[in-house]
Amino acid sequence: MKKLKEIFSKNDWFFVYDFIEKYLDLESESSKITANDLAKEINRILEEEKSGYRIIKRLVVPITxxxxxxxxxxxxxxxxxxxxxxxxxxxxxxxxxxxxxxxxxxxxxxxxxxxxxxxxxxxxxxxxxxxxxxxxxxxxxxxxxxxxxxxxxxxxxxxxxxxxxxxxxxxxxxxxxxxxxxxxxxxxxxxxxxxxxxxx
CATH class of the missing domain: 1.20.120 (Four Helix Bundle (Hemerythrin (Met), subunit A))
Structure with missing residues (x-):
């Protein structure tokens, strides 16, 4: 977890959104959890955190x-x-x-x-x-x-x-x-x- 925090802190502000997109792509190919389920959960968190972004079609877009x-x-x-x-x-x-x-x-x-x-x-x-x-x-x-x-x-x-x-x-x-x-x-x-x- 510490290493992950270091990676996020050293990158641009939008790196976390790039990471989410990549994560959704990888998980949807290898996991039993569907991309839709993952997107719903991440959207719930984005909404909870008052983010100005939401997920559509595995893309993080500035629409809420x-x-x-x-x-x-x-x-x-x-x-x-x-x-x-x-x-x-x-x-x-x-x-x-x-x-x-x-x-x-x-x-x-x-x-x-x-x-x-x-x-x-x-x-x-x-x-x-x-x-x-x-x-x-x-x-x-x-x-x-x-x-x-x-x-x-x-x-x-x-x-x-x-x-x-x-x-x-x-x-x-x-x-x-x-x-x-x-x-x-x-x-x-x-x-x-x-x-x-x-x-x-």
């Missing part, structure tokens, strides 16, 4: 709101591989403590909605805007205002220099921007899937 956590968890394990891949990448890029990549996290977040709309419309190479125009043909019946809101999110990622397009004036995205996009896109994905699966 229970509803946001549930939405993100649900959006990372849908039936649709392309959606899961983008959402997991967005989460990974956002949660990197030493070197977070908020710009690419935002890009991957909006790509989850784009991938889902392409799956629904069966137009694999369509942009999100084009897919949204055709989504009602598949019986989804999204309200105009909701389609507009999704288009506005997409427009934000397209207009901001350096997020979806390179720009000479790019100054970098902030953590709150990446968090907003991550959570918002997860909510939209879960909502669209629920509506879509009623029509399948």
């Amino acid at each position: 709101n229970e509803q946001e956590l549930k939405s993100l968890h649900k959006a990372t394990k849908t039936k649709y591989d392309a959606v899961n891949v983008h959402m997991n990448k967005a989460l990974l890029l956002y949660s990197r403590r030493k070197n977070p990549d908020y710009e690419n996290s935002i890009k991957e977040s909006i790509s989850t909605i784009e991938a889902l709309c392409c799956i629904i419309t069966e137009k694999n190479k369509a942009s999100l805007g084009d897919a949204l125009k055709k989504i009602d043909d598949r019986g989804l019946g999204l309200h105009k205002a909701l389609k507009s809101a999704i288009n506005q999110l997409y427009g934000y990622t397209s207009d901001e220099n350096g997020i979806r397009h390179a720009g000479i004036d790019f100054k970098g995205a902030f953590s709150e921007d990446a968090k907003y996009m991550l959570v918002s896109c997860s909510v939209f994905v879960n909502y669209i899937i629920e509506k879509w699966e009623k029509n399948i």
Whole structure:
């Protein structure tokens, strides 16, 4: 125990979170205890200690709101591989403590909605805007205002220099921007899937 304390005291503040992620990976491969059970127990301790971090998909992320956590968890394990891949990448890029990549996290977040709309419309190479125009043909019946809101999110990622397009004036995205996009896109994905699966 003394040696462990020495290791933690000599490293950066986020080393403990890196350690937790590594521990979850190793234990889930070799232990009878599931990764979910471990994550629940560690989340209980993080909450008890008033930490600003929680575990999702074996990643320690700076999100503590229970509803946001549930939405993100649900959006990372849908039936649709392309959606899961983008959402997991967005989460990974956002949660990197030493070197977070908020710009690419935002890009991957909006790509989850784009991938889902392409799956629904069966137009694999369509942009999100084009897919949204055709989504009602598949019986989804999204309200105009909701389609507009999704288009506005997409427009934000397209207009901001350096997020979806390179720009000479790019100054970098902030953590709150990446968090907003991550959570918002997860909510939209879960909502669209629920509506879509009623029509399948």
